[in-house]
Structures are given as C-alpha cells and as structure tokens.
Amino acid sequence: MRMLWFTILLVSPLFGQLQSGSLTVTATRSTVVAPNLVQFTASVATGIDATQDDVLAMMAPAGITVGSLTGVSGTASRLTWGFAWLVPLPSLQDAIAALQALRVQFSVTGMRVSDDLLAATACPAADLLADARAQARKMAEAIRAGLGPVLTVSNPAAMSPAGVTLAGQFGFFIGVLAGIPEVPALSPSTLRNCSLTVTFGLNP
Amino acid sequence: MRTFLSLLTLCTFAPPAIAQLDSNSVTVYASRNASLQADQVVFAVAVDTGLDATLNDVVAVLQNAGITLSNFASVRTQLGVIPLPAQGPLPSLQQVEWTFGLPVPISKLADTASLLKTVQQNVVSNNKSWTMSFSVQGTQVSLPLQQSQVCSVADLVADARLQAQKLAGAAGMTLGNVLALSGSTSMTQPGSGVYLGSSLSSFLVSSPFLPPQLCSATVKFALK
Numbered sequence: 001m002r003m004l005w006f007t008i009l010l011v012s013p014l015f016g017q018l019q020s021g022s023l024t025v026t027a028t029r030s031t032v033v034a035p036n037l038v039q040f041t042a043s044v045a046t047g048i049d050a051t052q053d054d055v056l057a058m059m060a061p062a063g064i065t066v067g068s069l070t071g072v073s074g075t076a077s078r079l080t081w082g083f084a085w086l087v088p089l090p091s092l093q094d095a096i097a098a099l100q101a102l103r104v105q106f107s108v109t110g111m112r113v114s115d116d117l118l119a120a121t122a123c124p125a126a127d128l129l130a131d132a133r134a135q136a137r138k139m140a141e142a143i144r145a146g147l148g149p150v151l152t153v154s155n156p157a158a159m160s161p162a163g164v165t166l167a168g169q170f171g172f173f174i175g176v177l178a179g180i181p182e183v184p185a186l187s188p189s190t191l192r193n194c195s196l197t198v199t200f201g202l203n204p
Numbered sequence: 205m206r207t208f209l210s211l212l213t214l215c216t217f218a219p220p221a222i223a224q225l226d227s228n229s230v231t232v233y234a235s236r237n238a239s240l241q242a243d244q245v246v247f248a249v250a251v252d253t254g255l256d257a258t259l260n261d262v263v264a265v266l267q268n269a270g271i272t273l274s275n276f277a278s279v280r281t282q283l284g285v286i287p288l289p290a291q292g293p294l295p296s297l298q299q300v301e302w303t304f305g306l307p308v309p310i311s312k313l314a315d316t317a318s319l320l321k322t323v324q325q326n327v328v329s330n331n332k333s334w335t336m337s338f339s340v341q342g343t344q345v346s347l348p349l350q351q352s353q354v355c356s357v358a359d360l361v362a363d364a365r366l367q368a369q370k371l372a373g374a375a376g377m378t379l380g381n382v383l384a385l386s387g388s389t390s391m392t393q394p395g396s397g398v399y400l401g402s403s404l405s406s407f408l409v410s411s412p413f414l415p416p417q418l419c420s421a422t423v424k425f426a427l428k
Contacts, residue, residue, distance in 0.1 A: 018231060018384035018424045028390035034397035038279055089259065092279070096255050096300075108281040108300065121395065135389040139421065142357040143382040186248045186277050186305045186341055189400045191392065202384070 022151060023139055024199045027131035030191040031121055035111035037086040040095065041070075042106040044081045048074065055081045062098040063087075086112070113190040123194035129153070132198040140202065148201025155196055228427045229383055230371050234364035235420035238353055242343035245313050246400060247306040248277075249320065249338045251327065252299045255281075257334075262302045265331065269316075269323045275304040275398050305400045310343065344401040351391050355419035360387075364423040372427055380426030387421040 068085035327336040
C-alpha cells in the first residue's frame with residue numbers, strides 16, 4: 001500500500017502543468033544522414049518438391065539466410081520463393097556478382113539508413129543545452145525576467161524513434177527538361193533527431 | 205479483489221487529478237505561423253549504368269555538375285524472375301540506376317539545367333552504355349533560410365497575454381505576472397547527406413510559400 005502511494009506521488013508530476021517560477025525549453029537538432037544500405041529483392045522459382053532448405057542452400061553463396069525469406073507462393077506444380085535483404089553500399093558490386101553467379105534474377109529496390117548509423121550519429125548534448133539556454137534567455141527577456149539556474153534536464157529523444165524518415169509526397173514532376181527517360185522521384189532526407197528539455201529557474 | 209480494483213482506479217485517475225491546473229493561474233498556449241518563400245529548386249539526376257559500375261565511377265562523371273557523394277540519394281534495378289536451375293544465357297542487359305538530389309538556388313535554375321545538359325552529353329559520349337537524365341522535382345526552403353527565421357517570443361507572449369486576459373475577464377478576475385513559460389527551438393544541419401525536404405512543392409501546383417514554421421509558447425499567468 002505504501003509503495004502504491006509512493007508510485008502515485010512519483011507519477012503525478014509527469015502529468016503536471018508548468019511549474020511556477022520556471023522556464024522550460026525543448027531544444028532539437030536534426031542531422032541529415034546519408035543512406036548506407038541497399039535493399040535487394042529476389043524471387044526464385046522451383047518445382048513443387050523443393051524444400052526451404054534446398055532453396056536456402058542454393059542461395060547461401062550470396063549471403064542469403066532464412067531471415068531474408070519473405071514468403072512462398074505457387075501452384076500445384078511450381079513454387080516461387082521471395083527474398084528481401086539489405087547490403088552495405090560498398091558491398092553492392094560483390095552482392096550483384098554473387099547473384100549473377102547463382103543465375104538468380106534480382107532487383108535493387110532502393111536504399112535506407114541503417115539503425116547502427118543513426119545510433120552512431122552523435123547527439124551534441126552541449127550544443128542542445130546551449131540552444132536551450134539561448135532560447136530561454138530570449139523568452140525570459142520577453143517577460144522582463146532573469147534566467148535562473150538549470151533545474152532539470154531530460155532527454156525526450158530517448159522516448160521517441162531515433163531516426164525519422166520524413167513522410168509525405170516529395171513533389172511532382174513539372175517537366176523533364178532533358179526530354180529523355182523519366183527520373184525517379186527523390187525521397188526526403190532521413191533525419192537523426194536529438195532533443196533535450198531543460199527547465200530553468202526564473203528570477204523575477 | 206474489491207480493494208485491488210479500488211487501488212487500480214486510484215492509480216488510473218489520481219495522477220491527472222493531482223496534476224490539475226494550479227489555483228489562481230491561467231495557462232495559455234500561443235502560436236504563430238511564419239510562411240517562408242522557397243529559395244531552392246531541387247534537381248533529380250539519374251544515371252543508368254551496367255552492373256559493374258560503382259558509385260564512385262558515377263560521381264566522377266557528375267562532378268562537373270557540382271555533384272558529390274553527399275548528393276547520392278538512391279540506387280535501383282528492374283529485373284524479373286526466371287526458373288531455377290537457369291537454362292541458357294542470362295537475360296538481356298540489366299542496368300543499375302543511380303539517383304542524386306541536387307538543390308540549387310532558384311536563380312541558378314536555367315544555368316544548372318544547361319550545365320546538366322552538357323554533362324549529359326559528356327556522359328553518353330564517354331560511356332557508350334550509360335545514359336543520364338534529369339528533372340526538376342520542385343522547390344524547397346533551404347536550411348540556412350529556415351534557420352534564419354527568428355521566432356518573436358515577445359509577440360507570442362503578447363498573444364498569450366491577450367488571450368489570458370479574455371479568460372481572466374470571463375472569470376471576473378484580472379491577470380497578474382507570468383508564473384512560468386515553456387517553448388522550443390529546433391534546427392536541421394546537413395550531416396553526411398544533402399537536405400531534401402519533405403515539403404518540396406511544385407511550381408505549378410502549390411504556393412511557393414513553404415513550409416509554415418510554427419513558433420509556439422505556453423505561458424502561465426497569475427490570476428488576481
């Protein structure tokens with residue numbers, strides 16, 4: 001019972017409104033991260049008697065494992081095995097060569113940023129704190145108050161996805177100037193978002 | 205069981221109840237949108253090569269157009285399915301399409317298009333099996349322009365005060381000092397890639413004023 005009240009008292013401030021005598025700023029910096037993984041897909045057709053192990057053994061020299069198998073479909077006499085996997089950009093030519101050696105038809109369907117690269121992109125805590133302090137000074141000036149010490153610092157980014165690929169349509173073709181084959185539409189940049197929420201004291 | 209349900213109810217409803225608005229205060233959220241005029245046009249440049257070409261090979265032929273590795277956007281192929289074991293020769297030539305995003309100032313639209321046409325001719329003449337194409341994808345607000353916009357906190361506080369005065373008046377009270385304030389600040393930096401915004405707009409379809417930049421603040425005033 002004591003623990004329960006303790007929990008309630010701890011949780012309550014999380015739902016709270018602004019604390020009087022404080023100034024809270026959330027500073028965010030987004031960094032554009034270049035894609036580093038190439039997306040491959042392949043489909044392999046076999047007879048109805050082929051097993052998953054048979055197909056995986058056949059595809060193994062290209063580095064394809066059971067984790068890349070996306071599905072199987074077929075008819076009474078024929079099966080189609082679908083695969084999708086990611087390859088680091090520097091290994092693109094090796095992957096293509098391996099697939100060609102296997103005489104497998106494949107497609108490169110696009111690119112993405114790896115989770116590791118997103119995670120490795122530094123979040124500049126000192127810069128975020130400086131941004132928050134600069135903004136807080138402006139806000140304090142606007143109400144003719146002085147900025148006090150830092151009361152709390154929290155990292156809301158830890159509670160949200162580290163990287164965000166901006167959603168939405170990326171424009172329209174407004175004319176192919178060159179008058180030759182259509183150019184694929186560009187995807188928006190992938191951003192690594194870092195945020196810091198800082199609460200300062202307010203000196204009247 | 206009844207005790208447990210009572211405790212569960214308490215856990216669910218007590219925190220918000222405890223965190224109600226402070227007495228003798230009014231809290232107001234104020235926001236302003238600042239429309240920015242797009243200052244960049246974004247070209248998409250695509251080069252189709254054989255399967256043996258590397259990204260560095262492609263960038264090398266595009267460097268005269270000011271394209272570097274950081275402009276690289278995507279790569280793709282278009283291939284079908286053949287039965288295994290394969291019989292006979294492999295299907296006809298497969299190509300890899302490398303795509304780049306090239307944002308330039310709107311004032312450089314014609315010059316860049318002309319430059320890309322020249323590079324296009326060179327690519328084709330120097331690499332017989334390669335083709336190059338480009339298009340204008342639309343416009344966007346550049347990072348420097350986005351970051352040059354200053355949110356007027358004083359205006360936001362004035363908006364909030366006006367709104368709070370109305371609320372206070374409705375309650376038969378008057379507005380006191382600011383008790384607390386919250387807001388935010390954000391910026392985007394180039395990093396390892398080139399910035400291609402999600403709000404790219406067409407010259408023909410959308411307003412050139414993009415995107416709305418939201419400035420906001422939450423202000424808590426004392427009530428007297």
